[in-house]
Amino acid sequence: MSDKVIIAEKLTKRFGDFTAVDAISFEVNRGEIFGFLGANGAGKTTAMRMLSGLSMPTSGKATVAGFDVYRENEKIKRNIGYMSQKFSLYEDLTVRENIRFYAGIYGKSSSFIREKTGIVLKELHLSGEADKLVKSLPLGWKQKLAFSVAIFHEPRLVFLDEPTGGVDPVTRREFWNLIYEAAASGITVFVTTHYMDEAEYCNRVSIMVDGRIDALDTPGGLKKTFNAVSMDEVFLKLARKAVRTAD
Amino acid sequence: MRTLRFLLQKEFRQIFRDPGILRLIFVMPVMQLMVLPWAADYEIKNIKLAVIDHDHSSYSRNLVSKVTASGYFILTDYTGSYAGAMERIEHDKADIILEIPASFERQLVKENESKLFLAVNAINGVKAGLGSAYLRSIIQDYNREVRTEWIQFPRFSPETSIEITSSNWFNPLMEYKAFMVPGMLVLLLTMVGANLTAINIVKEKEIGTIEQINVTPVRKVHFILGKLLPFWVLGLLVFTVGFVIARYFYGIVPVGSLFTIYAFAGIYLFAVLGLGLLISTYANTQQQAMLISFFLMMIFVLMSGLYTSIDSMPDWAKAITRANPVTYFIRVIRMVVLKGSGLGDIRGELLTVGGFALVLNGWAVLNYHKRS
Structure with missing residues (x-):
């Protein structure tokens, strides 16, 4: 299998007359942290949902982890993790029960689950909270836990949809440490964010405007191309062209 | 699995x-x-009955006491005027009016025949239907009692009657x-x-x-x-x-x-x-x-x-x-x-x-x- 974890070619999604994602083409390399930026309503989440097998593309081609998004979406699901914008752990289950449940439905063995749960809890400094209900945890902890659950089954690729929304700067930094660790262990990270400092942490960044990818390069390359001092400036220059209003 | x-x-x-x-x-x-x-519960009970008794005879009193003794009716009014009883119905104080005419006993004795009048509040159809049916059967029953009282030898009575015995299965x-x-x-x-x-x-x-x-x-x-x-x-x-x-x-x-x-x-x-x-x-x-x-x-x-x-x-x-x-x-x-x-x-x-x-x-x- 090639070094490309995601290959998208003219991938398009229409809802009636509205083209949410307009023929985007890009590739994501194995082990890289790929930033997927764009204003609200630019089509990031829709694109991510197509790649993770939650949404059927209207046209175009794409393979994820070597599998076709049209025909092999269930095979894709075995090889990816996904953390959605909405918090998606069960609040009325404990930390340990959530881990066990998600690992279990990915088909992980009981011994694997038991061993790895201990490691993950220690990493997150949640060992003392393992048997507390998730709803009693602060938001930042929940987000870190959700991320750890999303990669618990050791996928090849993880999709993160605005994982740090509403999280304080310290926890954000900790969260990115977790992302780096995951990338170092060989998991490709596909992340959307609205924080431009986070965009600087990515290996490569694409910027979506009105359903199309208007720019794709390393943060340094983008700054050079757009003659800007920061990613913030790059983003503003591109996003101002948008005609579509945010939703 | x-x-x-x-x-x-x-x-x-x-x-x-x-x-x-x-x-x-x-x-x-x-x-x-x-x-x-x-x-x-479908059984109709507590039917409010207004009686207009123009007769005040022993027969009319017997009839009324037989009706109230059945347990289905509550005598809410016992008046002399139809207008009064009708007003009770309008105010929902009565469901059925039973009017006994002034000559009830005399006619019954002399002519072997008398008339009664029922007026029913039919807003609640089930109650009206069952209530008047109960009342009819009680009056018929009363009628038979009167008849057996008068005719000493029912065996030679020209009136034939069919008696029904029923048994309820399963309940x-x-x-x-x-x-x-x-x-x-x-x-x-x-x-x-x-x-x-x-x-x-x-x-x-x-x-x-x-x-x-x-x-x-x-x-x-x-x-x-x-x-x-x-x-x-x-x-x-x-x-x-x-x-x-x-x-x-x-x-x-x-x-x-x-x-x-x-x-x-x-x-x-x-x-x-x-x-x-x-x-x-x-x-x-x-x-x-x-x-x-x-x-x-x-x-x-x-x-x-x-x-x-x-x-x-x-x-x-x-x-x-x-x-x-x-x-x-x-x-x-x-x-x-x-x-x-x-x-x-x-x-x-x-x-x-x-x-x-x-x-x-x-x-x-x-x-x-x-x-x-």
Whole structure:
């Protein structure tokens, strides 16, 4: 299998007359942290949902982890993790029960689950909270836990949809440490964010405007191309062209 | 199979951790079964009677005391004017007026014939119909007494009469509760089954966990079974609580076997759970799910033969009752509890409800998409 974890070619999604994602083409390399930026309503989440097998593309081609998004979406699901914008752990289950449940439905063995749960809890400094209900945890902890659950089954690729929304700067930094660790262990990270400092942490960044990818390069390359001092400036220059209003 | 175990474990944990669900399981059946059967009694009692007695004779007084002695009527007014009695009806203080003419006794003695007049408040048709029928039969009875009193040798009486003796099968005392309580039990099972399943799945849609499940390799069938089985167990639990109440509170012991009832209930529950599942695939919010199931429940209850006889419905309404799973279970539970029918007798109903289960669940499975 090639070094490309995601290959998208003219991938398009229409809802009636509205083209949410307009023929985007890009590739994501194995082990890289790929930033997927764009204003609200630019089509990031829709694109991510197509790649993770939650949404059927209207046209175009794409393979994820070597599998076709049209025909092999269930095979894709075995090889990816996904953390959605909405918090998606069960609040009325404990930390340990959530881990066990998600690992279990990915088909992980009981011994694997038991061993790895201990490691993950220690990493997150949640060992003392393992048997507390998730709803009693602060938001930042929940987000870190959700991320750890999303990669618990050791996928090849993880999709993160605005994982740090509403999280304080310290926890954000900790969260990115977790992302780096995951990338170092060989998991490709596909992340959307609205924080431009986070965009600087990515290996490569694409910027979506009105359903199309208007720019794709390393943060340094983008700054050079757009003659800007920061990613913030790059983003503003591109996003101002948008005609579509945010939703 | 292993996936299913994880799904079931998670579901049971959530159910038993939710005090609301537990309260629903135990409080709802107790309340419903202890209160409703007393209110849903068809026997018409306490009919308010206004008597206008223009005669004031011993015959008229005897008639009135015979009527009130029957126990069905409450004498609320005893006046001399029709206008006065009519006013009582207008103010809903009386249901029936019995007017005895001034010459009642004299005519009866002299002409062997007399007339009475009944005026009935027919706003409540059932009450009006039954009330006037009771009153008529009491008056006829009175008439016969008068006749036997006058004719000394009834054997040579030119009047022939047919006396009717009847016996009531399966519910000899025509005990209303023996008929209603099992039916209520069915409604309970239906509501718990359909509502809880629909609400539970839609709740996962609302909080977004269903998307997290959809992005895992969990198979559709496993996910759905993981939802159905816990509520199937829960439904049978509620049903059992209901049966215990029926036994110890109303003294209703099924004539037929419990096995027959539970076998039918088990299959019936799959049909009802399938309905809940189907609702959840169409509804996006808990309010939507509630409204849809409330709407369906109204139809199910009123068109199931629980309160009204299906045989007296128009043909198009009968067709609707045949498309209603509740109808079959109410018929079956009454057959088994009162008559002692066995599995062989309810085979038709069993197959029909099994068909409902297949269609509803099949439809729900087809309509549940992991990918939009």
